[in-house]
Amino acid sequence: MEVSRVELTNFRNYETAAVGMEPGFNLIVGSNGQGKTSLLEAVYCLSALGSHRAPTAGSMIRHGEERAFVRAKATGAGSGLDVDAEIVRGGGIKVWVNKQRIGKGARDRSLAAILFSPEDLDLIKGGPEQRRRFLDHAAARARPVTTTDRQEFDKALRQRNGVLKAARTNPRALKQLEVWTEQLASTGAAVVTNRLRALGQLLPEVKRRYVDLASAEPPELNYHASWADEQPEPDERAVAETLRQRMAETQARDLEAASTLAGPHRDDLVIELSGSAARLFASQGEQRSLALSLRLAERDVAARVFGEEPILLLDDVFSELDQNRRDRLGELVSTSGQTIATATSAESLPVKGGRTLMVEGGRLSEVG
Amino acid sequence: MFAPPVQDLIDELAKLPGIGRKTAQRLAFHLLKIDAAAAKKLANSIVVMKDTVRFCPKCFNFSADNLCEYCSDPRRDDTIVCVVEEAPDIVSVEKTGEFRGRYHVLGGAISPIDGIGPDDLHLQELLGRISTDGVREVIVATNPNVEGEATAMYLARLLVPVGVKVTRIASGLPVGGDLEYADEVTLGRALQGRRELGV
Missing domain, CATH: 1.10.8.420 (RecR Domain 1)
Structure with missing residues (x-):
């Protein structure tokens, strides 16, 4: 998958801009606040149908405007893709591929991109929700039905917690606790199984990428279930049974707390380096390499799903790595698919060739 | 203004x-x-x-007379009852021409966050009909979402112990359409709910 041209209208600080991209490495340089990340965001939103850094699509519209447009020419699976996006203030984002409107589920027909941004450090340092979402997204890419599984689980959880709350003032509400426990167990089992399958695919790639990048021992990744003593097997029926048993055991405490204390919504993906939790004990550099390895692994797995490598978007990653890791990442991006990276300066970058673009105040120009 | x-x-x-x-x-x-x-x-x-327009005292469908048209039709089978969430759902089932039993409208689905519990649905009335009408099978045609499934399960736990066969409508693909145009989730669920063919 390669993008050859991107056009922006009223997107963030760009009034109008058009830029060509090379099939290999593309570097966007510029000082802070000039529009480097926004250009990556524009490419990313064609793939994710949303922004990676703003909760609403409207934030991507230039100040004082009502609509923004992103157009891209790309090549996917050997054929040309004309991708058009319209972002309306208060109205979200709509994307067309070759004039056909696409929805979030239509993974095979849209542009595919994986983004690594400085905020991804939260995948390692942040709370468990970030890592659960990482697994859920990876699962959804391969199997769209998993998104519905997650939505149904979230609903069942809200409903069960609703019963637990109502039971405080109205004991009759308890009559329906059992059926909601059952719904939570069955929908939760689907969610957990999806995550475990996704982890099974990601794990070897994460290890390989980390070893390549950091020349160190591979990390260990384990799914910590808040409702089981050991990492469960991806067997939906067995998971549902364990969840059911566990919720029966903790029902009294759940009632006291008016909330479901253990379940897939409290699980974590625990990442360890040399036996210690990376979240707490790894250095900043190790954490960054781990986060990058997770995203690269996500790309590896997505490449198998799509049959070609998604575009790699690297936001301000080189400056944060030491020289060795920078060199290794440079080797990686020179040998696999298309990469669009941002940096504050082109100096000391380990990548030879490719295209360098300069951005200043929402204006793009090609460098040398 | x-x-x-x-x-x-x-x-x-x-x-x-x-x-x-x-x-x-x-x-x-x-x-x-x-x-x-x-x-x-x-x-x-x-x-x-x-x-x-009133609610039928027996099944809670809309009715202009005392009993609704389905409850008062003597040709319908008393022993099988199709349970739906809302009265308009009856029209959908009726259009299929596949069902000649009676109906029962629950008046919604259980949803604690909306403050709707089993006591807010017409469940006791349904239970009453089981013995008086000699109902042998209840088809649960609640919506295929979390609330509809929870309601279906609640009904099963209520009715199976009193000797009623409880069935759930299947979910799957629109008939006559092309697989090519089916949405991923519906087709994914249809695959999960596949059945074995005999020869």
Whole structure:
């Protein structure tokens, strides 16, 4: 998958801009606040149908405007893709591929991109929700039905917690606790199984990428279930049974707390380096390499799903790595698919060739 | 702001489900233009409906008489009852022409976050019909979402112990369509719910 041209209208600080991209490495340089990340965001939103850094699509519209447009020419699976996006203030984002409107589920027909941004450090340092979402997204890419599984689980959880709350003032509400426990167990089992399958695919790639990048021992990744003593097997029926048993055991405490204390919504993906939790004990550099390895692994797995490598978007990653890791990442991006990276300066970058673009105040120009 | 009578109508129309401010305005302006007789006819049909339509005391479908048309039809099978969430669902099932039993309208699905529990649904009335009508099978046709499934399960736990066969409608692909155009989730669920073919 390669993008050859991107056009922006009223997107963030760009009034109008058009830029060509090379099939290999593309570097966007510029000082802070000039529009480097926004250009990556524009490419990313064609793939994710949303922004990676703003909760609403409207934030991507230039100040004082009502609509923004992103157009891209790309090549996917050997054929040309004309991708058009319209972002309306208060109205979200709509994307067309070759004039056909696409929805979030239509993974095979849209542009595919994986983004690594400085905020991804939260995948390692942040709370468990970030890592659960990482697994859920990876699962959804391969199997769209998993998104519905997650939505149904979230609903069942809200409903069960609703019963637990109502039971405080109205004991009759308890009559329906059992059926909601059952719904939570069955929908939760689907969610957990999806995550475990996704982890099974990601794990070897994460290890390989980390070893390549950091020349160190591979990390260990384990799914910590808040409702089981050991990492469960991806067997939906067995998971549902364990969840059911566990919720029966903790029902009294759940009632006291008016909330479901253990379940897939409290699980974590625990990442360890040399036996210690990376979240707490790894250095900043190790954490960054781990986060990058997770995203690269996500790309590896997505490449198998799509049959070609998604575009790699690297936001301000080189400056944060030491020289060795920078060199290794440079080797990686020179040998696999298309990469669009941002940096504050082109100096000391380990990548030879490719295209360098300069951005200043929402204006793009090609460098040398 | 419009003249008060117009504004009042817009406000009332905007309270209807699926009607936003703009649609309410458009409807009000349309009604302003039509002749007085047509407007009276519309207003009257609303009043007549409210005055005459009742809920069937047996199945809670809408009914102009005492019992609704399905409960009063002697040709229908008493021993099989199709349970739906809302009265309009009966029309959908009825259109299939596949069902000749009786109906029972629950009046919703259990949903604790909306404050709807089993006691707010017509469940006791259904339980009462089991013995008086000799019901042998209950088909649960609640919606295929989390609330509908939880309601179906609640019904099963209520009815199976009293010796009733409880069945759930299947979910899957639209018939006659192409697989190519099926959405991923529906097709994914249909694969999960596949059945074995005999020879």
